[in-house]
Amino acid sequence: MPAPDEDYRAVNLAQWNERAPAHAASPDYAVERFLAEPDYLSHVVRFDLPLLGDVRGLRGVHLQCHIGTDTVSLARRGARMTGVDFSPAALTEARRLAAGAGADVEFVESDVYNAPAAVGRDDFDLVYTGVGALCWLPDIVGWAHTVAALLRPGGRLFIREGHPVLWALDDERTDQLVLAYPYHHQRVATVFDEPGTYVETEVQFQHNRSHEWNHGLGEIVTALLDAGMQLTGLVEHDSVPWNAVPGQMVPAAADHEWRLADRPERLPHTYTLQAVRQG
């Protein structure tokens, strides 16, 4: 096992830099559809729309934007978007996507915690993030302050994220749901060493270690409240946009979401949290 105190940023960055081009080439991210269809939106943003509402004219920042598919989707809905990610390889793909899709999106290379300084703004109307973002962050209190620092008073956080109960499950068990990993935040990371990724690809990866943290729902809400955010919505969903527990989930053609095949009502798969920065 790797030492738990190795540089988590360097380890995770190597993992993401290697995966970004494979993700952009994978049919799961549907980059070619963005290029071919001017109105195409990612399934993630399409799912968000009923809760997200009209974003036309909003100045938005997408934290941990990865290869930019959701960022470009929000731009296509009329938001003026900035994407932030610490992976230069992911941003190369994101910039290529935005250029090919004709979307005017700025992408900034930065660690989440340095985002306010890196983008040079504190007046965003919208911070958008999630779908595999918080698990890479060791400090949820610092994240909540980062979100608040990016928003103008009255500006909104929109996050749809894997539910901390989902992250705590053993995703190698195909027979039953087993809580294997921490639900509550731990100072020391859970270190994984796994060869694959969450999309369909033939690429063999060299950098397979990752350092991850779970954050309980109460810890996330409390961090946001303490950072001066007011909670305006919290919805738990019975679906998730990736195959999070392989062997136990089925996809639905209607919304491209995955659910437990057996009694999905047992598990909060994901949640959407919204909060507004108080004045």
Ligand SMILES: C[S@@+](CC[C@H](N)C(=O)[O-])C[C@H]1O[C@@H](n2cnc3c(N)ncnc32)[C@H](O)[C@@H]1O
């Ligand atoms: C699972 S991806 C996010 C997925 C995204 N919602 C999507 O599907 O396109 C996680 C992203 O977080 C980024 N990331 C991880 N740790 C980070 C950090 N400390 N600061 C900035 N970005 C980080 C990675 O580079 C990666 O692009």
